[in-house]
Amino acid sequence: MSHQAVPQPAVARKSKSLSGTARVPGDKSISHRSFMFGGLASGETRITGLLEGEDVMRTGDAMKAMGAHIEKRGPEWIIKGTGNGALLQAEAPLDFGNAGTGSRLTMGLVGTYDMETTFIGDASLSGRPMGRVLDPLRQMGVQVLNASPGDRMPLTLRGPRQAAPISYRVPMASAQVKSAVLLAGLNTPGITTVIEPVMTRDHTEKMLKGFGANIEVQTDEQGVRHIFIEGQGKLTGQVIAVPGDPSSAGFPLVAALIVPGSDITIENVLMNPTRTGLITTLIEMGGSIEILNRRNAGGEDVADLRVRGSELKGVKVPAERAPSMIDEYPVLAVAACFAEGETLMQGLEELRVKESDRLAAVARGLEANGADCTEGETTLSVRGTPGGKGLGGGTVKTHLDHRIAMSFLIMGLASEKPVTIDDQAMIATSFPEFMGLMADLGAEIE
């Protein structure tokens, strides 16, 4: 399986002020869904701004293996989909590499087909829980064959002749679980309902509507979302411009805040409110982040962010904010190392089941680099050192986790001593341009 090569360490050093304008690659969540829904819809889908990271390319390969035509012409990806209900059985196992989103959403997409599909991935993905997606699929009539202990990959799905629609209350805040059930509903007669007590990123709902699915969202008095999707309808190819990924933007953004005197602009960042928790938190910490040129692009809010070096102060980050900044806690923890006082992050239980146990990986990385932190079961508190005196000097274990790798390289840019990561390879899963983009802004990483 993938990613068994020799580790490639990287070192980040204290850098002079960062400056310039940057564009981060396309949003990973929207890119995965563009390939999936384009590959499924009838007719042509044209995509610009797609993230060409390894995770998304695996999703593209999976869709091709199930009958979609996907090719790149100039800056555009052009897809001819199979039509809803018409995916073909893949001849070989689908290898999703490091990607939770690609694998879990595809399990939903194909689980209800009367065919067998095998899912494999790297060591990180093979350790992540898949029961959260398999449980609702089983209720719809899907058999899970040969799963590894604890409902882990490798595993094979065998769909029923005809799936049964269900009403499913998502037990944890997870857009992947919500999406998997909705996608399973696309190939199921009748109405499949997903009840979402805590709102998570809504790209699946928005994009499926754009592709012509009969999908409706009602929010009740308690704020609980009820999402209804009618199966076996027609989906039609779309033109999609993928906005910049706010999760990737988090890295240069935090770098500019903690490296004194910096002044950078990050253009065309997705500002969907289910994704902007990091920006909210950093502004509360006193970060100078100007949100400029807010506009609507293809149904999503985007903006340019001007970010300047700032004196940060610690804050309490409420648990309710976790879904809107779930992938950004590692880099927020790094920002907190340079803030005056304590930053307390709460409601972090989902961090334990990402590419690594991110709560533990962050805490160990901070400790290795002289930062003062406390890891709780679902919390992390960090007591900062403005100026970064005494920070750095350690090597961070990245555990096949791209966000751990990038976050600690950012830490090195403002620490007294260099910060080393044991392997940079995983950065290519979500942000292949990271090293070049950071170097162009003046960051010293090698």
Ligand SMILES: O=C(O)C1=C[C@@H](OP(=O)(O)O)[C@@H](O)[C@H](O)C1
């Ligand atoms: O639906 C998506 O595109 C994603 C959902 C989140 O995962 P969970 O659903 O596990 O919270 C997030 O961490 C992941 O990077 C992308």
Ligand SMILES: C=C(OP(=O)(O)O)C(=O)O
């Ligand atoms: C959690 C992440 O991705 P995934 O679940 O798709 O592997 C991430 O990108 O931080």
